Amino acid sequence: MRGLPGSGTHIVLRGIDGAGRLARGAGRGVGLARRLGVAGGAQGRLEARVLGELCRDVDVIYANTIVATGPLLRVPPRLPAVLHLHEMGSSLRWLADGLADEAGLSSERYLEAVFGRVEAVVVPSEAVAADVAVLYPKAAPLLHTVPEILPSRPPGGDLPSARHELGIRDGTPLVVACGTVGWRKGTDLFLAVAAALRDTEAHFLWVGVPWAAAPGAPRRRAQLEFEWDVARSGLGRRVTAVPEVDDPTRYFVGADVLLLPSREDPYPIVALEAGAAGCPIVCFDSCGSAVWVRAGAGLVVPHLDLAGMAQAVRRLIDDEGLRGSLGDTARRLSHQSDVQLVGPRLLDLLDGARRGGLTGGSEGAAQP
Secondary structure, three states, X not given: OOOOOOOOOOOOOEEEOOOOOEEEOOOOOOOOOOOOOOOOHHHHHHHHHHHHHHOOOOOOEEEEOHHHHHHHOOOOOOOOEEEEOOOOHHHHHHHHXXXXXXXXXXXXXXXXXXXXXXXXXXXXXXXXXXXXXXXXXXHHHHEEEOOOOOOOOOOOOOHHHHHHHHOOOOOOOEEEEEOOOOOOOOHHHHHHHHHHXXXXXOEEEEEOOOOOOOOOOHHHHHHHHHHHHHHHOOOOOOEEEEOOOOOOHHHHHOOOEEEEOOOOOOOOHHHHHHHHOOOOEEEEOOOOOHHHHHHHHEEEEOOOOXXXXXXXXXXXXXXXXXXXXXXXXXXXXXHHHOHHHHHHHHHHXXXXXXXXXXXXXXXXXXXX
């Protein structure tokens, strides 16, 4: 909650390190997302002591992501809690199933315990809210939709710097995607769109392909799969990949389109970052960002409609006026996700949970 001076709320970040010791301070704290060791005997006593220290002088608990619910269920029930979910679809179900198995419960019983433990569930988009309601209908009254926060970053590099680094000529249409390589983010769909647009001059860039991952690691496999598809598709001169970076802004500044081919994505922050750079967005209607992209920040196509997605990209790279208009709207809408606007909504929910005065229902559409 940096960036909210004078909010009147004192926030302490506490967590558990890998050895079960209490970690303090923003640099070392890991929230409640790091699961504790197996309870029982001395380990159980250590866990109880550490959890007691973790919760000392705390008024309300903010559990960030579904992974945090494991430790949350072992926190004294006297403390109110708010759960912030950033997962949807298969990822939410897979993680919940794993946590339930660790707890020795069925998935239904685990979700019943989780949603019975919290005063509110924050979700970043109506797409996630709908997904949670299907997964566990009794959670619906707890849901509050609050969009993700646009990261505060310094201005990105100028247009020539990112392009020249990549060896892409000025004037060549640049289509950028960003994220972890794999099924969920739709890396294969990104390459399929690139293949469908061979007849254009567009260059395609993926930011986030892991170079030099350890042999045998999943990230290494993702890298090899990406390289294989690029080579076998004959796209080697049309597709570039760079490793993940802390701040991808300069790639968005130099891009004509942000392509979001994600199969499931609750509310990708890269869409906000690209929008802030004036870059229009193309995504599926299943994406959590679809509501505000459809409001004028870009173009939305049906889920897995690759022909439609390729046509949407083609429209943008061919129509400078449309591209500029959507980019201007994307810039305006993305800045409505500034921490100064979104942060107080989260603080109000935490304060309401602390006071026991929360009412159910959504906080409004998840759009800037």
